[in-house]
Amino acid sequence: MSSKLMLGAVACVLVAGAIPSSLPVRAQDREAEIIGLHQLCDRGDRRACVRFGMMIGENRQRHADWRRTHPEFFWWEH
Numbered sequence: 058m059s060s061k062l063m064l065g066a067v068a069c070v071l072v073a074g075a076i077p078s079s080l081p082v083r084a085q086d087r088e089a090e091i092i093g094l095h096q097l098c099d100r101g102d103r104r105a106c107v108r109f110g111m112m113i114g115e116n117r118q119r120h121a122d123w124r125r126t127h128p129e130f131f132w133w134e135h
Contacts, residue, residue, distance in 0.1 A: 091123075095130055
């Protein structure tokens, strides 16, 4: 397993523990995956950047929610 992939997996696990348990399990998994992809993208992983964009763009409401809760992910819009 490459070090980037391992680091991403560890980041997802750590982030998953920080997500409030009031979210449904599937939403928590999705949120952790998106945050992990964003972290990998910040480190230069282009595939993670593409996947992050695809996941955010899949649902307009989710996109709006993410813009509101994570403005640092959308720095170019401010």
